[in-house]
Amino acid sequence: MRADMREQAIREVVAVLPDRAHDMARLAILLADAEPIVTVIGKYNHGKSRLLNELIGQEAFAVADRRETVKLSDSVHRGVRWLDAPGLDADVGTEDDRHALHAAWLHADIRLFVHAAKEGELDAKELALLAELCADSERSKRQILFVLSQVDQLADDAELQKVGHAIGAQWPGIGLNAVSSTRYRKGLDEGKKLMLERSGMPSLRVTIDAALARVPDARAHETALLFDETREELAQCLIAQQQTLDDLRRTQREQRAAFDDGVKRVIAKVSVDIDAMLNALGTDHASVPDTARDAYAITAGKLERAHIQIAYSRACIEIDSFLAGHGVMGLPSEQETVARALNSVMVAVMGVSVKFRKDLRRMFCTDAGRERMQREFAHYFELSKDRKALAMLISQSASVIDALNTASNSLRALEDAQ
Ligand SMILES: Nc1nc2c(ncn2[C@@H]2O[C@H](COP(=O)(O)OP(=O)(O)OP(=O)(O)O)[C@@H](O)[C@H]2O)c(=O)[nH]1
Ligand SMILES: [Mg+2]
Incomplete structure (x- = not known):
C-alpha cells in the first residue's frame, strides 16, 4: 500500500479514535518496516551519547560534561538506526525535549535505559519511567535493556556489587549490563584485551544483538496487537x-x-x-x-x-x-x-x-x-x-x-x- 494511502487510513482512524493517535503513529512506523531502532533513555550526563558512539564505533553523537543532547538525532549503522535522545530531568523542559522524548518513545524497538553507577539507586523519576516502559513492553513486546553506565567511577568491585544490590532491591530481576565507555575506549586504544572485557561493552553488544534478532517477531506481535485492538475498538464504537x-x-x-x-x-x-x-x-x-x-x-x-x-x-x-x-x-x-x-x-x-x-x-x-x-x-x-x-x-x-x-x-x- 502506498505511503499516502497508509497515512490517509491512519488519519481516518485517529479522527474517530483520538486516543489511539499514539498507537496509530506507531503502527505507521511498523508498517513502513524500516531498519530496527535502538534508543537511549535516561537522565542527562549519564553517558548515553558516548555509549552509543562506542557501540557503533563512530563519533556520531555529541558528548559533553553537561547537559548536551537537546534534540533527537540518529545514525544508521550496519542496518540498525541508533537514536540519541535528550536526558530526562529536563531542567529546561522545552517543547523540543518533549517532542524528542516522544519520538524516542514512539520509534524505538529497543530502549537502553541508561543509569550512571555513581548515582547509586534509581530515583523516583527513573523508577516511574522504568515502570511505564515495562508496562509498555509487556504489551508491545518492545524490549528494554538496563545499562549501568560509567562503572569505572566506582571505587572497586565491592562498590559495584553494592550498587547492583541496591538497584536489584528496587527492581528485582533487572539485568544490570554494567559498562564503562572510558574503559572500553582505553582498552581499544591501548590494545588491552582484559580492559576491553572489563568494560562490559562486548557483552552488552552480544545482548543487544540478541535483542535485535527478536525485533522482527516483536514487531509482528505489536503490529497484530495494534490492528486487533483498534479493529475491536472501532467495532465497539460502532455498536x-x-x-x-x-x-x-x-x-x-x-x-x-x-x-x-x-x-x-x-x-x-x-x-x-x-x-x-x-x-x-x-x-x-x-x-x-x-x-x-x-x-x-x-x-x-x-x-x-x-x-x-x-x-x-x-x-x-x-x-x-x-x-x-x-x-x-x-x-x-x-x-x-x-x-x-x-x-x-x-x-x-x-x-x-x-x-x-x-x-x-x-x-x-x-x-x-x-x-x-x-x-x-x-x-x-x-x-x-x-x-x-x-x-x-x-x-x-x-x-x-x-x-x-x-x-x-x-x-x-x-x-x-x-
Ligand atoms: N568516567 C566516565 N565518564 C563517562 C563515561 N561515559 C560518558 N562519560 C562522560 O560523561 C559525560 C556525559 O556524557 P554524555 O554521553 O554526553 O552524557 P548524556 O547522557 O548523553 O548527556 P545528555 O546528552 O546531556 O543527556 C561526558 O563528559 C562523558 O565523557 C564513562 O563510562 N566513564
Ligand atoms: Mg547526550
Whole structure:
C-alpha cells in the first residue's frame, strides 16, 4: 500500500479514535518496516551519547560534561538506526525535549535505559519511567535493556556489587549490563584485551544483538496487537453509536407520534365546540351591512361577528396552549417579519381574518380543513428548537457512524495490504 494511502487510513482512524493517535503513529512506523531502532533513555550526563558512539564505533553523537543532547538525532549503522535522545530531568523542559522524548518513545524497538553507577539507586523519576516502559513492553513486546553506565567511577568491585544490590532491591530481576565507555575506549586504544572485557561493552553488544534478532517477531506481535485492538475498538464504537442513533430515532418517532395524536385530539375537540356553536346560531347576519346610523348601535351583524370572533379566539387559545406545551412557539427566524405580533405559529397557520361562519366551517368542520391544520402544525413542530436539536443530534450520530465505517474499512484494507 502506498505511503499516502497508509497515512490517509491512519488519519481516518485517529479522527474517530483520538486516543489511539499514539498507537496509530506507531503502527505507521511498523508498517513502513524500516531498519530496527535502538534508543537511549535516561537522565542527562549519564553517558548515553558516548555509549552509543562506542557501540557503533563512530563519533556520531555529541558528548559533553553537561547537559548536551537537546534534540533527537540518529545514525544508521550496519542496518540498525541508533537514536540519541535528550536526558530526562529536563531542567529546561522545552517543547523540543518533549517532542524528542516522544519520538524516542514512539520509534524505538529497543530502549537502553541508561543509569550512571555513581548515582547509586534509581530515583523516583527513573523508577516511574522504568515502570511505564515495562508496562509498555509487556504489551508491545518492545524490549528494554538496563545499562549501568560509567562503572569505572566506582571505587572497586565491592562498590559495584553494592550498587547492583541496591538497584536489584528496587527492581528485582533487572539485568544490570554494567559498562564503562572510558574503559572500553582505553582498552581499544591501548590494545588491552582484559580492559576491553572489563568494560562490559562486548557483552552488552552480544545482548543487544540478541535483542535485535527478536525485533522482527516483536514487531509482528505489536503490529497484530495494534490492528486487533483498534479493529475491536472501532467495532465497539460502532455498536454503541448505532445504539445511540436507534435511541435518538425512536425518541424522534415517539415524540412526533405523541404530537400528532395530541394535535388531532385538540383540533377534534375544538371542531366539536365550534360545530355546536354554529348550529345553535340562528340566521346569519354577518353579511348584512351596517349603515352609518348603526355606528354606535349593537346590530345583529355586529353580534354575529362578535360570536364568530370569540369562538375563533377560544379555539386558537386551546390549540396554542397545546403547541406551547410541545415547544412550538415563535416562527423560525428566517420566516419572521418586522411585526412581532405576527410571528407566531398560530397566526402563520390560522391567519387573522376569520369573520364569517363559512370561514370557521371551512377550517374546523371539514376534513380538508382539519388535515391542513394538522399538517401545518406538524411542519412547525419539526422546526421548533428541541426538534431541530434532536434532528441535529441524529445527523451527527449518523455521520459518526459513517466515519467509523470508513475507518474500519480503511483499517481492514491496511491490514490486508501487509
Ligand atoms: N568516567 C566516565 N565518564 C563517562 C563515561 N561515559 C560518558 N562519560 C562522560 O560523561 C559525560 C556525559 O556524557 P554524555 O554521553 O554526553 O552524557 P548524556 O547522557 O548523553 O548527556 P545528555 O546528552 O546531556 O543527556 C561526558 O563528559 C562523558 O565523557 C564513562 O563510562 N566513564
Ligand atoms: Mg547526550
